[in-house]
Amino acid sequence: MTDDVLAESVPIQVFIVDDHKTILWGLQRLVESARPHMQVAGVASCREALFASLSSKKIDVIVLDLDLGGQSSIEIIPFILQNSTAKILILTGDRSPSVHRAAILAGAKGIVLKDESAETLLQAIKQIHAGEVWIDHRLMDRILDLLPGQANQKSVQEVAQSKDSELTAREREIIRAVVLQRGAKGIVIAEALNISEHTLRNHLSTIYAKLKIRNRIDLFVYASEHSLDQDAEI
Template identity: 25%
Template sequence: MTSLLIADDHPLFRAALRLAASESLPECELKEAADLAAVFDALQAAPDIDLVLLDLHMPGSHGLSGLAALRGQYPGVAVLVVSAHDEPQVIRRVLDHGAAGFIPKSASPGEIGEAIQQVLNGGHWLPPHLAEAVAALPADRTDTDLASRLARLTEQQYRVLTLLAQGMLNKQIADRLNIQERTVKAHVTAIFEKLKVRNRTQAGMLLKSLELGEPGRLA
């Protein structure tokens, strides 16, 4: 049975996505998550999930960071980004970070169903009115390189990176994640090596580069 995970922190929009998905695939199994931690919990419990419908902004994920983490930890799971950020430059970045397609939040239920079907069949999907503008933009080497580096992080290392980027000290990170401080130090060393950075500031700046401004305005 096909299995979908709807990841969005707005209950009404999750309901809209659930309705569109169930109409397109009446026999599919639908799961929901309201934050990034719940997304990882769901995938850990059911790694055979076929597709994640991922909002770019929800607790634990700001901009492209959740997508980057998800693609890094579960590269075999297809991801369709669902967002109000429908600028061609943002969509281009979404694709560069490994998404199989992009659904604007203004999409009709029919378009959502079409996107889901196309991606589950191994294809890609973009809104027809934006596809040409996105195709005209070249892939950004900065994004593709960063996606490759972030993909090397473990799930726990990504959590440490997120807290590190918030300015937390090793002891604070250890307390938050309920791990030993020496374990945090080991993770930080591994993060620097995998991301090819020299210090906490550079690591934080890399993560910050994945943030997006408010919908309708580029970051």
């Protein structure tokens, strides 16, 4: 049995956080409808209930309402990440790129708007569980425009050159493919590279480690600032 088949046979444990009981109920039913691929690990309607569950439950993905009781959930993301291995998917009705940027920089792996389809939410859960980032491609450019530039800092440039030298030709090719297909699903990028999605994830993990970055958003920024989106040969 391959790693991919084994991973698919184990349900994704989803913890849902929303302070509206009706929405919470609906999200529970939605996730449970995706059995056997995923199941509800627990629910919470406030941050305190979430915190109490972090150490006592096996959680793979946390679907986190951005607004809990009138308070932004962005400020609790670092605490969640320090106390859990779960990946965070933000659910929000806020379309502000600056808010989305703040959530990503805080450590969220994806953002789904509340008016998106049920299928979109389920796909986002699967994708971030697989190690990808989920952000609406229509908002990607606007979010990236708000990320801080560092290309004019000499010390950063020197460090970047050192990191770049560790990349293989194949890794540079993969970076270019990921950047050119901004917002595409991992399977689409993998097919363009004639590799499996599992192999792509392995390559990306190695690239992230070499460049000391966390996800595809960081990779887009890094590649743009250091011309890695232009110098790879395909």
